Amino acid sequence: MHGSSRAAVAAGQQALDALVSGAAGASGSAALAEDLFGIGAALDSSVSLRRALTDPTRDAGAKGELVRRLLTGKAGAQAIDLIVGLVSHRWSSERDLTDTIENFAVQALVSGAEAEQRADQIEDELFRFERIVAGNRELRDSVGDRRADSAARAAMVDTLLTGKAQPETVRLARQAVLAPRGRRFDRVVDDYLGIIATRRSQLSATVTTAVDLDATQRERLVAALTRIYDKQVHLNVVIDPTVVGGIRVEIGDEVLDGTIARKLEGARRHFGS
Known part of the structure; x- marks a missing residue:
């Protein structure tokens, strides 16, 4: 995402945060999310509309009027105002705008659960x-x-x-099926999990282990990773008996592999067998 789109996203994020902080609990946030998912789908299905709303030569006021004309009576005032704000900025590409609307929809849906201390559960269930x-x-x-x-x-x-x-887990899983936007199901879910983690100012770590970790082990691993990355870490645990022992931790592009299987593979490569 290039500079002009990043500036538009930053401004939109401030507007979204203000909306969800004043929303009437999870139901209010869910209503905003539904509107945004619907608007995103409409834009994805119309090349001409995407072009009209991201045309840098078109007056911002005219783009805002177009949004209000198309959406009044079909979406809530909060969603309309948010989209009007987004299209008032310059966008580097049409895709950046639709990606941002999807991102904001996921954030809005999860924000109500976040206030009710259910966001961890949604991440775990979705993963x-x-x-x-x-x-x-x-x-x-x-x-x-x-x-x-x-x-x-x-x-x-x-x-x-x-x-x-x-309910938010079910809705996100449904959305991943209904509107994959050219991605595989697993990629859509991974993107949603990344959005949730970013919103919560934390990192997601995929931990592969031969046996499940107990509560104490999870707490120790979270504490260790938090010290390493200087950021709160959420664990997504995968049980895989083929790792033989130890754990493998993936955070973004980084892999910390302490499994016996990995060590055996390294030994085989060393001795050329």
């Missing part, structure tokens, strides 16, 4: 569901088959998660 889908070929093919009706696939997600996960 676990993505791993379940990734580990089950039939389920992975069903969820990711873009030739199949998206509403039917979203209904399948509802069946799998409703009553077993937080």
Whole structure:
């Protein structure tokens, strides 16, 4: 994302933060998120509209009037005001605008849960569901088959998660199926998890281990990683017996691998076997 888009995002982020801080709990934030998801879908489906709203030669006031004309009666005033603010800025690309609207929708949805101390649970549930889908070929093919009706696939997600996960988790999993925007399901979920972690000013660490970590081990690992990275860390734990022992930690592009399997592989390479 280039300079002009970054400036637009920064201004929009301030406006979003003000809106969600004044929202009437999780329901108010969820309503804003629904509006933003819908607006993003409308923009994704219309090349001409995206171009009109990101045209640097077009007057900001005219773009704002276009937004209000199109959205009044179809979205809430808060969402409309937020979009008017976004299109008043210069954007480096059309995609930057639609990516930002998706990002803000995810943030809005999670912000209500964050205020109710449920954000950790949403992160855990969303990550676990993505791993379940990734580990089950039939389920992975069903969820990711873009030739199949998206509403039917979203209904399948509802069946799998409703009553077993937080409402925000269900909604994000549905959205990943309904509007992948050219990405695989796992990539969409990873992007959502990144948005949530960034909003919460923390890092997400994927921890692969042969056996699950108990509460004490998790606390110690979080404390150690927080000291290393000088930022709060959220753990997403993957159980994989093939690692043999120890743990592998992935944070962004960095990998800290202390597993026996890794050491054995290193020894095999060293001795050329």
